[in-house]
Every structure is written in structure tokens, then in C-alpha cells.
Amino acid sequence: MTIYLDHAATTAIYPVVAERLVEDLQKLGNPSSIHTAGQTARGMLEGAREDLARVVNCDRQEVIFTSGGTESDNLAIKGLYWESINHNPDKNIIISAYTEHHAVIDPIEWLEKYQGAKVHWLKVDERGVVDLDELEQFVKDNQDKIALITLMWSNNETGVLTDLRRVVEIAKANNIPVHTDAVAAFGHTDVNFFPGLTAMSLSAHKVGGPVGVGALIVSRNAKLTSLQQGGGQERDIRGGTMNAPGARAFASAARMSQTKLSTEGWARHELLNHLTTGVTRAIPSARFSRGSAPGVPDLAHFTFPGCSGDSMLYLLDQHNIAVSTGSACTAGVARASHVLIAMGRTQEEATGTLRISIGRDTTKTEIDEFLKVLPEVHAAALKAGLTA
Ligand SMILES: Cc1ncc(COP(=O)(O)O)c(C=O)c1O
Incomplete structure (x- = not known):
């Protein structure tokens, strides 16, 4: 699955x-x-x-x-x-x-x-x-x-x-x-x-x-x-x-999605907190892109220095985990995110990104599975990045 x-x-x-x-x-x-x-x-x-x-x-x-x-x-x-x-x-x-x-x-x-x-x-x-x-x-x-x-x-x-x-x-x-x-x-x-x-x-x-x-x-x-x-x-x-x-x-x-948001929005916040704390604990160099700015409760975007986001995406896909490097419209083409560049990141930083977005049925177990494989995926992507 x-x-x-x-x-x-x-x-x-x-x-x-x-x-x-x-x-x-x-x-x-x-x-x-x-x-x-x-x-x-x-x-x-x-x-x-x-x-x-x-x-x-x-x-x-x-x-x-x-x-x-x-x-x-x-x-x-x-x-x-x-x-x-x-x-x-x-x-x-x-x-x-x-x-x-x-x-x-x-x-x-x-x-x-x-x-x-x-x-x-x-x-x-x-x-x-x-x-x-x-x-x-x-x-x-x-x-x-x-x-x-x-x-x-x-x-x-x-x-x-x-x-x-x-x-x-x-x-x-x-x-x-x-x-x-x-x-x-x-x-x-x-x-x-x-x-x-x-x-x-x-x-x-x-x-x-x-x-x-x-x-x-x-x-x-x-x-x-x-x-x-x-x-x-x-x-x-x-x-x-x-x-x-x-x-x-x-x-x-x-x-239906408006009703879900009003009744379950808080749960998505909690899941997002669990995800972001888990990522920064597992990979201390990861940076939560929007920092302290207000944001939606179900989307986390990170930069991983020294890694290609595409490498991480493909490696996660091998574990049957689907994430994105950013916008679906530019993913698949190894290109720096124009959004991150506009935010002042370097070309390298803007290619080392992952976007993890939670849906209405996402569970804590699924997030935990992602967090479990992340260190291995990150280490492999980092090694590939260093030898590229
Ligand atoms: C902010 C934003 N605007 C516009 C679009 C395009 O919408 P659609 O896929 O319905 O054409 C997207 C899709 O990713 C989006 O995220």
C-alpha cells in the first residue's frame, strides 16, 4: 500500500x-x-x-x-x-x-x-x-x-x-x-x-x-x-x-472539505507538529521553509542541505511513499524551485527540497512510517549528492 x-x-x-x-x-x-x-x-x-x-x-x-x-x-x-x-x-x-x-x-x-x-x-x-x-x-x-x-x-x-x-x-x-x-x-x-x-x-x-x-x-x-x-x-x-x-x-x-476543516483542523495541526518535530529530530540540518510564519495546518516543506530533492523523492518512492519536491507542475524536472529562489535560497538549497502534504485520511502511523525511513533515504541522497 x-x-x-x-x-x-x-x-x-x-x-x-x-x-x-x-x-x-x-x-x-x-x-x-x-x-x-x-x-x-x-x-x-x-x-x-x-x-x-x-x-x-x-x-x-x-x-x-x-x-x-x-x-x-x-x-x-x-x-x-x-x-x-x-x-x-x-x-x-x-x-x-x-x-x-x-x-x-x-x-x-x-x-x-x-x-x-x-x-x-x-x-x-x-x-x-x-x-x-x-x-x-x-x-x-x-x-x-x-x-x-x-x-x-x-x-x-x-x-x-x-x-x-x-x-x-x-x-x-x-x-x-x-x-x-x-x-x-x-x-x-x-x-x-x-x-x-x-x-x-x-x-x-x-x-x-x-x-x-x-x-x-x-x-x-x-x-x-x-x-x-x-x-x-x-x-x-x-x-x-x-x-x-x-x-x-x-x-x-x-x-465536505469545509466541514472537515472546521471539525478536524486541530487534528491536522497535531499531525503536522508530529511530522515537523520528527523531521528536525531525525535530520537536524533540515530547515522548515516557512519558519515561524503563519501557514496551513497540513503542509510541511523542508530543505535538506547537500541533497537533491529528486533523489529523496525517488528513494521514498521505492519505499512506497509518495511526496513531492514542490509544485506538481515542476516536479519530475530537476529544476530549482522558483519559490525558494524568490525567498533568497541558493540554487543548491532550492533543489534540495521536499514537500509533505497531509490529507483528510492521513494517519499518525503513516507519518511514523515516513519518519522511520527518512534517515536512511537522507543518508543515501546525501552520499549521492556528495559524489555527484
Ligand atoms: C496555487 C495553485 N494555483 C493554481 C493551480 C492550478 O490548478 P489546476 O490544477 O486546477 O489547474 C495549482 C495546482 O497545483 C495551485 O497549487
Whole structure:
């Protein structure tokens, strides 16, 4: 049996959600059709919209279903940027941080390369905390030129949290739209669409829903240029036939994961403490990446000096233990983590990383098994690193 400790990459679909999804996929009807079959599908979709809205505390019209976190990030960033420059071509600065997921960094760099965007990457400290004093000063100095601010709620590699309420406070005085990628935070901390946020990205497969479904929550007062036209669905923001079964599965999983977090969040904290103490006891040179900064209760990220994270990952895999070196999107390619580099680590430090992420069914016995094999794996990876 595999000990799966990579729930931040993707986690298991809830069995009841999967069962219902299989049933729903066999129901005929396009939510845009007028006949009874179509209207039944529409009912499923609108029910899901209402349920998800309740979970994240927004208005149901504010939920735009998408194909996942990557699409939601692209839609928010490009959509808000284009809306801004259409009104005022000089309002073309995007503010973000280089610790973001590539689903945020890449569209920003694309806008910079092809669409005339100017980008300001905020400084990040050694724990991965974004410098919000710098944000405040930059906004003061450039208030009329800023198209949007995009900062993630929780970092998918280190688990560090951003003080988004302060970000919104800073932006509010100058009417600057704020987008947050909440994909890694949703289901792990209390995520809600609080007043002042303009847009928020979510993904179903991180909370026990299916892959290929997500949402962008877009404030009723916000305007955003759509990326894909056709059909006028989803408030004309996201054309294309709506995935009613996927939306229902997402909404159910979101509700279940929120309930689990509120009832069992403390247990994950305890498990994480057990894990982090165990790792630092077994390998004193290991460094807990986010240090003392606030973070999610179920993700630990470490650097192991002198080791390649990939070597450790492969060696652990031989023991049937699945972890990650960081983001699933870059794992598999021996590349330094851009997040750790942004946090000021050296190239070597940023390749010697492991991310261990706890899921809703992870047990202490599984963590103990990981801790048991870690010294042997570490010693082998260290030896390989020294002889490489
Ligand atoms: C913070 C963050 N944003 C965006 C994504 C992309 O989401 P999706 O896999 O649904 O496209 C991920 C996935 O790893 C993520 O962790």
C-alpha cells in the first residue's frame, strides 16, 4: 500500500461525490436547452452555484465555473488587465510576487511580453512572506497606473499564508482590483470571498472533487474581459457548454472539505507538529521553509542541505511513499524551485527540497512510517549528492 503524502498536488475524490458524478454524467441535457431535460441540467448547475456560493460566502451570481485553477487564474489576470487598459492604457502595471504558482506568473509574463504590461514583483522574506509595506509604498507612488494586484492566499509549496485583508485595505483606497489564487488555501484554511476582493480562483481536485473543474469568484461590481467568446454562458465571462455534473461534484466536495476543516483542523495541526518535530529530530540540518510564519495546518516543506530533492523523492518512492519536491507542475524536472529562489535560497538549497502534504485520511502511523525511513533515504541522497 502506498503512503500518499502529496495531497497538495491532488487529493482523492470523496467516494460519495464520485458515485453521484457517475450517475449525473449519464443524465441527458444541456443546461442552456429550454426543454425539460435541459432545465433539469440547469437546475443541477444552479444548485451547485448556490451551494458553492454558500461555502465561500459570496453571491451566487458571483460564481463563474471554469475548468480549474489554471483557467481561473488566466481569466482573472488577463480579464482584469484588459478591462483596465481598455479604459486607460496607462493603467498597465500588474503587482504580484515571484512565489506565485506558474498559473499566475506565466500569464503575467505573457501580458508583459505581448500586451505591454509592466510588472512589479514584490519582495518576499526568507520565510516566503510578501513584503506588504513595500506594496503600500509602491501603491502610493503609482496609484493611477495600477491595473491589478494578484497575490495567492496560501503558497502551494511552503503553505505560507498572505495577509490578504491588509492587501485589500491597501488597494481599496485607490480602487485597485485584487485577485487571489486560493487554490492551495481552499479546504486548508478558512477561505471566504470577503468584501474588497475582486476575484478568487478555486479548483475542485484539491478539495476532493474531480480534476478539470474549478471556479473564478468574480465580484458583482467587477468588470472583466472574457478570454473565450461563444454562447454567452456564465455571465458572458466564460463561453462554452457548462459542466453541470462537474459543478455539482465540486460544490459537494467543497462543502465536505469545509466541514472537515472546521471539525478536524486541530487534528491536522497535531499531525503536522508530529511530522515537523520528527523531521528536525531525525535530520537536524533540515530547515522548515516557512519558519515561524503563519501557514496551513497540513503542509510541511523542508530543505535538506547537500541533497537533491529528486533523489529523496525517488528513494521514498521505492519505499512506497509518495511526496513531492514542490509544485506538481515542476516536479519530475530537476529544476530549482522558483519559490525558494524568490525567498533568497541558493540554487543548491532550492533543489534540495521536499514537500509533505497531509490529507483528510492521513494517519499518525503513516507519518511514523515516513519518519522511520527518512534517515536512511537522507543518508543515501546525501552520499549521492556528495559524489555527484
Ligand atoms: C496555487 C495553485 N494555483 C493554481 C493551480 C492550478 O490548478 P489546476 O490544477 O486546477 O489547474 C495549482 C495546482 O497545483 C495551485 O497549487
